[in-house]
Amino acid sequence: MKAAVIVFPGSNCDRDVQVALAQATARHASGGAPIMVWHKDADFEKVELIVLPGGFSYGDYLRCGAMAAQSPVMKEVVRRANRGVPVMGICNGFQILTEAGLLPGALIRNANLKFICRDVNLRVETSQSLFTGRYEEGQTIRVPVAHHDGNYIAGDEEMERMEDRGQIAFRYCAPDGTLTSDANPNGSARNIAGIFNETKTVLGLMPHPERLADPALGGSDGRPLFDGLVEALS
Amino acid sequence: MSEVTPEVIAEHGLSGEEYERILGILGRAPNLLELGIFSVMWSEHCSYKSSKVWLKTLPTTAPWVIHGPGENAGVVDIGEGLAAIFKMESHNHPSFIEPYQGAATGVGGILRDVFTMGARPVANLNALRFGDPSHPKTRHLLAGVVEGIGGYGNCVGVPTVGGEVNFDAGYNGNILVNAMTVGIARQDRIFTSQASGIGNPVVYVGSKTGRDGIHGATMASAEFGEGAEEKRPTVQVGDPFTEKLLIEACLELMATDAIVAIQDMGAAGLTSSSFEMASKGGLGVELDLDCVPCREDGMTPYEMMLSESQERMVIVLKPGREDLAQGIFEKWDLDFAIIGHLTGSGRMILKMHGETVGDLPIDPLAQAAPEYRRPYEDMPEAPFLAPSAVPAPADTSAALLQLLACPDLCSRRWVWDQYDHMVMADTVGRPGGDAAVVRIHGTKRALAITTDCTPRYCQAAPRTGGAQAVAEAWRNLTAVGARPLAVTDNLNFGNPERPEVMGQFVGCIQGIGEACRALDFPVVSGNVSLYNETNGKAIPPTPAIGAVGLIETLDRTATIALKAPGEDIVLIGATEGHLGASLYLREVAGRREGAPPPVDLAAERRNGDFVRGLIQGGQITACHDLSDGGLAVALAEMALAGKLGATLTPPEDPGLPPLHAWLFGEDQARYLIAAASADLVLEAARAAGVPAAKVGTTGGDALTLPGGAPIYLNDLRSAHENWLPVYMGESLGN
Amino acid sequence: MKARVHVTLKPGVLDPQGKAIHKALSGLGFETVERVRQGKVIELELSESDPERARESLRDMCEKLLANTVIENYAIELDA
């Protein structure tokens, strides 16, 4: 499997996700490390997966992800996503995906207005996707968040449609899997931490699975996501 | 240009004698631009005129030191052809005036000092001191400073992995914000600021120059008084996004062979950076100010040379590499301009609109920079306070809860939750432990990093306090199994023109020097911040110590968390029960007096080397050094981190101090460790001549102290975790 | 020509900043405050001198970048 990690000015988790993917690839398949694609390169080689990494593209100025969504490379990403190429946006990448219209809703300032960096528990809402196939439905995993604007909102109707179609990927939960407001770090509607598009080929999530994909860092609950992707796409 | 009158000279912070010296150097009167340049170059901030003679007494060398003081940051060998590059710097006054931007630009500045030398920054730390929690400004300052540090560090994508926070009424009118950055570079790709090659182009990169912080360097050297808040417009706004681009662009250029010398524009901006480069190379420099990228119209040479706009660098390129460099900076959307060239004249010539607007001899100006041996009073050390003179608490458990919830000891989670401490995916030891542990990317090795200082000790006995700060930093590195390598210091004091303050300064430096020598722990970089006073009242002496150590292999490190029930807890080091200047004395007994615990550097070294050996030998399961609050607090922190209870039992020993002194005394050179069985450890300790005693066992869901009821971990945790969020007005549980 | 673009949250969209400001103002004793919403104002200088063309180009900027029309409204003001 070959993946591309898009690098925007201000991206800062590009290397982190590249490492996590490269390690997963090394464990399961050939294909080598993902290629890094600069935001001005509207044209890049054919890949099986596109990742929009975390960070502060354009300083997160104006609105998180707004300027990145308008960059030349995003036209190409949208075109490929519409043709079914899997796309994953982590943190700032999720914000970019909503700004680019590939995912519904918006991510606004955390309810407590603060940047929050800590491990959270997530409930995996479905294992029926390219991204979550290595998890079990209802499983609780521990993954860090690190963001200022992760408070997910969408209109009521949109939200119902998403629920009906099984577009919710992850929700913030207590260690025992229950959805409490204490477990919700940022005020997201319905404890939403990650969502799919209708076809479940695009995933956006605020938590950083790439930061706990290596036991040396104190956990590896993020690893199955990368392993699953590599396996599904190879 | 306006005239240079005696008022103008005084406004520039130059004394009459200093002005005479200027006339002597120039052989004529300076114009305003030249006067401005002298004033910043000779400010305390840039010239270290009051501290230089004392800084020279610090040990700065060791076989593993590659560059000591004198460069933008210190450089030490960490093996495999790599080097750690680090420094700490203050941004105290700006942060008091505008906490968010002051702290943010402080982080930006120290990052530049480190990547200027070719390092990719891999960790930030911050040592913060605020006024009394009940002071009306404290909450606002704390909120703003923490948000500013996070705002900058999070955006540039460098994890903020550690630091310290203290509260004391002595900082009510003058907070301290000291920021430290650690970077990693290849040893064969280290860059310095020494210019060479007559005719080589001098290039300006980064952001445009605005009228920011003009006189900032002078302000940082001037005491606060009434009306300080009037100086507001000099506040600079940081742009972390541009800094991130600047890091990437500089590192990209550094991977080529284009650079002769490179220097960030810090305090005194273009003036001190170009001066320093030329001076170190024994050369001259000619700048064409028409080429300087400006943010505003009509900027004068004075403004351009003295502006402290952030996110800018000066580079001397090899001839013919201009296009290569320009291409890289344009790729990253940064300004790039050739603003001059090196000359053999030994002078700084500034031109604008074809005319010479300034002409200064470089070496004479640098060499004639004033250097003062200011008078000082030896500060008497506070008298020893016998443990028996301090009342025991009615209930030891209640005393522990009170200590764990006090502002100086409570959990700092509210702070580090706002810092991205995991970006770069190499943070192995997160905030909350003894030292942060940051993996060296792509290897199994790691750096251990810490900052430490106990100002109440320094106040009571400067020399002991200075030594203690170093010893504690060394101990924190040791407690994660690291070999301590070197120190950066940030010396924060009051007005050096007052002999008592100078006495504190001298005492602390002497203590630092002794400790660094005894522990083989050289000082490789640092920063001095003087005039930290409000209305004639100095801050407590605060020589913050930043330190870096090396962990050879990550499977041989330790954390403070208790790991398993049924293990033994062993106390390493001798306990006499020193309660002088302790937190127990202040928080529980309500007194502030007495000498701080003595620092026995030989014992420090012996005990530390022993503990490091245990960790490296894989013989123990947890380790924590003892400091504020002593034994009981350390064990509580280990229990909380491990979510596992413990029972503490004093050994049968006729020499034991009174129970409360044993529990809360702050004797130095001590560690608590956990091991499956104490026997092996005790035997090894005996062989090594290290005092050691079994003091308890792990297990259960409560902490049990002698002389108190068991405290459930949940209660311990709320006491420890709640103070800061409640103080900051937040609802709990989120 | 100078222009100002106001970007405000659509009615009904959660506004954490506005809410926090409201709370802080109440805490400071400003009891007359009943509702707070926070928005952005973007001031632009354009080399365009034709108001019609300026307005059109600003509208385009808003749709493409300045506002997220999923949650925000915008209003354009031109300086005479």
Add this chain to the structure above:
Amino acid sequence: MKARVHVTLKPGVLDPQGKAIHKALSGLGFETVERVRQGKVIELELSESDPERARESLRDMCEKLLANTVIENYAIELDA
């Protein structure tokens, strides 16, 4: 009574947001843009009906909370 407070950076203070927006607009081909500054607008509803008292209380809110007067200016607008 409705009120609007505009909070803008003082002249000469660096505006990283405005700078980035400017660059992004240029990148999108909006070449007529010469300068961009970003500010905040805070919309308030007050139970106060006396314009004088409202204005005074708003000024107070700005000084205490809404504006960071070290680097920002503010302007108050009352709806008639």
